[in-house]
Amino acid sequence: MRSRELLLALALALALPPALAEPPTRQEVERAAAVVRQHPDLGGKRNTSTLRLRDTDKNKKKEEASSSWDWLVKLGRWLSETARVLMWIAGMLAIALLLVGLRRWLQVRKGLSHAHRAPPPSHVQSLDIRPESLPQAIGAAAAKLWQRGDHRAALSLLYRGALSRLVHAHAVPIRAASTEGECVELAEQRLDAHRSAFFARLVGAWQLAVYGARLPDASHALALCQDFDVHLAEAAA
Structure with missing residues (x-):
């Protein structure tokens, strides 16, 4: 200086x-x-040039940086859409499987119910309860037997007829090995109070004659014959 x-x-x-x-x-x-x-050594004007980043270079770099993340954004959107579609497909498959399973369950249940629904018995203990083995007017036929003096046959006809009507007309689930007491309980579950009470009186008279060797009086026996078709009709009311 x-x-x-x-x-x-x-x-x-x-x-x-x-x-x-x-x-x-x-x-x-x-x-x-x-x-x-x-003088060149004592000052004067000098022209110098320097390198500077232009704004376009900055924008270009910004665009390159943003474009480098575009694939990640697109991937996220694609995954989101794919997950939504997969959820819809999974839901539809679940509903289809549920319907198929429900249908099979109903078929199996129906098959089991048919399998459990055994055919009605032809005999209860040693008594024949087939409808074709009985007269159409059971009460009237039993009354004739009683009046003719065949008291035990009259009571047997009433009891056999009652069992046949309960099984075939009223769908009471009586089986071949059912006892008198079991038949009364099953009748109480399926019949109304009047019908079940009548059947209980009939069974009581039958048991008294068979196991107790005691016959009911004539009025009681004939009342059972008269009320038979009223309470235990051939077709369920």
Whole structure:
């Protein structure tokens, strides 16, 4: 810096006329300064160039950065849509499997019910309860037997007829090995109070005659014969 000042002073001295004893004027100073500025080592204008990032480069980099994440965004959207479709498919398959399973369950249940529904017995203990083995008017036929003096046959006909009507007309689940007491309980479960009470009276008269060797009085026996077709009709009411 000191050498530069010395050069500047020398230039001013050279630029001034030697005959002047007075201080230089402003114009003379400016002229000397202009000479100094023209010298390449003492200043002057220089043209320099520098590299700068243009805005387009920044935008380009931003676009490249954003495009590098586009595949991830697209992948996320695709996975979301795929998951939704898979959920719909899974739901439809679940409903289809449920319907198929329900149908099979109903078929199996129906088959089991048919398998459990055994055919009605033809005999209960040793008594024949087939409808074709009995007269159509059971009460009237039993009354004739009683009046003819065949008391035990009359009571047997009433009891066999009652069992046949309960099984075939009223769907009471009496089986071949059912006892008198079991038949009464089954009748109470399926029949109304009047019918079940009548059947209980009939069974009582039958048991008294068979196991107790005691016959009911004539009025009681004939009342059973008369009320038979009223309470135990051939077709269920």
